[in-house]
Amino acid sequence: MYQSDELFEKRTAVLATMHGKEQVIAPILEKELGIRVVVPPDFDTDRFGTFTGEIERAGTQIEAARLKAQWALELTDQSLAIASEGSFQPHPSCPFIASNLEIVLLLDTRHGIEIAGTALSIETNHSHQIVRSLEEAQEFARQAGFPKHGLIVSAGQRNNQGLSCKGIVSKVALSKAVQDVLAQSPTAFIRTDMRAMYNPTRMKVIAKATHDLATKVRSCCPHCGWPGFDITRRQIGLPCALCLAPTEMVLAVVYECKKCSYRTEQKYPDGEEFADPGRCMFCNP
Ligand SMILES: [Zn+2]
Ligand SMILES: [Zn+2]
DSSP: OOOOHHHHHOOOEEEOOSSTTTTHHHHHHHHHOOOEEOOOTTTOOOOOTTTTTTSSSOOOOOHHEEEEEEHHHHTTTOOOEEEEEEEEEEEEEEEEEEEEEEEEEEETTTTTTTEEEEEEEEEOOOEEEEESSSSHHHHHHHHHTTSSSSSESSSSSSSSSSSSEEEEOOOHHHHHHHHHHHSSSEEEEEEEEEEEEEEEOHHHHHHHHHHHHHHHHBBBOOOTOOOOOOEEEEEEEEETTTTTBBSSSEEEEEEEEETOEEEEEOOOSSSOSSSSSGGGGTTTO
């Protein structure tokens, strides 16, 4: 049997970040997994894509996190890396609500392990607006949780369009940035700065994803003890409580070990044996 403690304990992980994420990620991983976390100096993660659109992100969110982790390992000659990647999109099941999905990835090239913790939250201030006056900008700022949360003011929707000021966290800096842009153009583009160190709300979601990562690392295969024993398949078809027809709700989940391929099925993962008839295509067409 492997022991996840033995695999990770007392090892040093490089954290691929330059946005202060170590403040939340490092203490959680040190406490829960015994991993010491260090940040490589001068690590420029912006080459992998920025929220402000100067550089498009490469591939999917998890691919972007993996690239950052691999890059950190190359730079530092280590074998254990942590990387995080966030995205802001309409909520997958409720498109009128904004949501923030954070991934915190652990990559261990010594043992060939990759485990991703995730957290999806509808608590986000992610937003933007075109303003024509300082008052409008200040109203946007108030609703965006400024000055605890940073702002970006620019002339156009992308940062490479003329004047742009990032990481604004004071009223003086906000006035100056908005007035500078409005002196040159009839409108200014104002948006929330989603970089972690300027966004405590996002930091909380990153912390949640880090806890999820620790939980997944500690979820070990009952057969061989390998970490990251996780759901690989969801089987839909939970029967309707009224007519017993299969619905789109999850009936069972399958956990599978990435090391020895041991599988186990868990029925009724949400603790319910029947689906609400409201989810049934016959009872509620
Ligand atoms: Zn196993
Ligand atoms: Zn039904």
